Amino acid sequence: MKIRAAKLEDTQAICDLLKQMGYPQPLTLIQEKFEILHNDANSQVLVAEEKGTICGFLSLYFIPQIALQGDFAKICYLCVDEHVRSKGVGHLLVQEAERLARQRGCDRMELHSGMQRPLAHQFYLREGYIEAPKYFRKVLN
Template sequence: MGLRKMKVEDWQAISMLLNQLEYPNTETFIKEKIELLINHPDEELLVYEDKRKLIGFISLHFTPQLALNGDFARISYFAVDRTIRSRGIGREIEEYCTELAKKRNCDRIEVHCHSRRIDAHRFYSRQGYTEIPKYFIKKLH
């Protein structure tokens, strides 16, 4: 039981968890995305297993900063199976990633969390995150 590096073979379980986050139909491309990111030097893909069942994952990206001494880490995707949330698994994953970020000279972690995810907002607040109200996005297609 615990954290390990993601493998390409995990793609179906990752797709199921992304579906719980309202990212449907990832099964058509998720395997290729994992293959692309799994060895990227600025990406950390981790899964959480319990009794050989994948029950959570996180995608963490590290971004060097030009104008700041410390770099930052960004949680791109983070999910724990909805049937077992609030048992400390998310906290364990996030705290492990915080230590990874510190080792990579990051002085902060950011996460974009949609306004509809109220429970996730409470989780991030408990973990010490603060809300920064401006976030801009430009859709390219």
Template structure:
């Protein structure tokens, strides 16, 4: 398994993985957003590929500076492993990569939002040491 920074030519596989994650209409945004995020030093778009170069997972990590705290936050915003490769250890490797980046960037926590319907994802995160935190609020615009 090879972990590497995402490249623009990974777009089609990222769209497929987002569809599996429950975002079937992501195609319109992906190309434009990838270009922006790939240029931002606080954003990490990372893929996992097999030995033959097939992309089978991706994770989007954001480093968020905190004004009142010493450590910053790393936030996982999207994380998907191809359904044919789930429960093979790829997710664990990707999450460990995220933790490495977070430590290197002086983060004191990793946070994420995971929809209440994603029970298998919750089980994965609990196994990785995540705990539930305070209420998550949002306002749709």
């Protein structure tokens, strides 16, 4: 299993993985968003590849903190192909994300995982994450 930075050619596979997560979007949108993230120094998109096939991806964003010494990194998306879940792919992606975060001076990781994803919650708890129950959102029209 190889964990590497995503390339534009990987966007179809990323699009397919997002569909498995319930985010069916046109490939053109995923390509546009990938270009934005790819050109942002605070963003990193990783893929897990085995024998030339993308079987997972993780989108990571580094966020500077004005009032604290260390910054933090946010896992924005993590998806592993449903056919290879529970085989360590997610663990490898998270390990690499944490390594990159430490390298960038981050002292913590954060993520949001919807209530409809209890298996993901179990995964993150096994990875050493703790639940932080307050999360606020406002839809902007």
